[in-house]
Amino acid sequence: MGATVMHPTTVQVVLDLVGIFVFAITGALVAVRKDLDVFAVLVLAGTTGLGGGFLRDVLIDAAPPAALADWRYLLVPVVAGLVTFFFHPALGRAERVVNVLDAAGLSLFCVTGAVKALDYGLGPVPASLMGMVTGVGGGMLRDVLAGRVPLVFRGDLYATPALVGAGVAVAGLEAGLHLAVVAGPAAVVCFGWRVVAMRRGWNAPRPAGSAST
Amino acid sequence: MGATVMHPTTVQVVLDLVGIFVFAITGALVAVRKDLDVFAVLVLAGTTGLGGGFLRDVLIDAAPPAALADWRYLLVPVVAGLVTFFFHPALGRAERVVNVLDAAGLSLFCVTGAVKALDYGLGPVPASLMGMVTGVGGGMLRDVLAGRVPLVFRGDLYATPALVGAGVAVAGLEAGLHLAVVAGPAAVVCFGWRVVAMRRGWNAPRPAGSAST
């Protein structure tokens, strides 16, 4: 299993690049909506697309991140940023599609992130957490840099599906199943949960009443 | 000394977990007061409790952080977050107690952080600085994620006691004293200074007049 992931297959690389592309578009859209310049569009695209993986790699001591050793990982957010820069009105109208693609990216990253953390020797619980970090970290960095409270904190269910998806993948691998068997169902759990939560407007619970300050 | 710290004693682990628990509560309270959801409560609890140690470990190349190799370090902020989520009105009323516990956490982390940095080969000055980072880093991450200027920048003395406590510990160890002898007084210096500063409303000095922009 380790070897498979250390030398990811073409399918894995393609899925990874697709996930980065979609996340990068959401970052670029935030920059466009704040009327920032083209550089900010590219930086937020790159941060959102690659930030979750960077955070994971630094924390599990896998630095330098894969993205710095493979030019395709850097090219993809640049392309996503430029596409958004020039075609943002169309992307803005297709927000529902962008959101579904974003859920797909989340599903993918929570699984690949957890698997990579296991490969680097982390236990099941920290590995699941690193899967979640891989999925939500880029968006959190995007929001901090754009000067707003991370969207992931604002109600709709985002991180929970990522954590559960990562947990399913980790549980399957720990049970001795092959990655090819485990990855699909784990991603589907995260994706399905996230999409249904969006459609139905599910929210994570909030505290009952505000604290006395 | 190195061996003692690389394989921390039960007392050290318990103190560490207590510090994480208290810091995590302050993080969770910020999330509750901003009316964020349960996930934000847990993330801010975890970030505040573990963030200082994460920053230190990444900077001194001790990644992956200890917290990712020991499930208790992850469980503690989850428990602190859930306790805060359900019982925040009581915690809000006990703010004075929380602040004193927070000072205790600060005192503990500045010492353990400095000692770990020494163990990893840093010189006395950088090691003291890493002690301070361990103490204040989690709170700074909490505030950045919650979209406010770090509290540590806002007047009341917080970082200075941490830096001085770390410096006392480092000076003692460099002078050849045993950690068991040095740790207590160093933590007391930080704790006493911090608590008196809170009680008396001491502030760090501000610049005289604003700069001409």
Added chain:
Amino acid sequence: MGATVMHPTTVQVVLDLVGIFVFAITGALVAVRKDLDVFAVLVLAGTTGLGGGFLRDVLIDAAPPAALADWRYLLVPVVAGLVTFFFHPALGRAERVVNVLDAAGLSLFCVTGAVKALDYGLGPVPASLMGMVTGVGGGMLRDVLAGRVPLVFRGDLYATPALVGAGVAVAGLEAGLHLAVVAGPAAVVCFGWRVVAMRRGWNAPRPAGSAST
């Protein structure tokens, strides 16, 4: 080349410290203008002066950063912070000079950052990117900690000259030229571009119209 950089010459260290000093002053000025206390002045000075190098070193796995192994790198931002704390009105009036010095720091860091990344085995494109990160990272951390959207996102050309300067240095080294030959022209490209952009009020392009939210 590697040996030269791993054991930097006195000239390189002096230039590095000058760059850190100037960046640290810009960080301290932000803290002064926000009426923050002396500790915030020192922290923002340190973050701005050293942050770009820290980000680079963590990402290319060169941790612990050089700044933590050499007390001069820690002393310089402290001095810059204290100078700013006491003499900020004069510095505020000399803003044009500060901006030109800041451009000089940017030019220096983009080159040294890219060279170090090459030394650690990164390819030409990621190494250029790390040069840019070294130049702009400290200022971005400064702005995030100070609770504002990074200035580098706000119109005037800052990151592009850094990326191009880093790219020129990388291209020259990859073509087999000696660092002593390459560094000057690369820094001049970044510095000249940045200064002319400031003088003429050049801006990076923005998206045409806001996205439909």
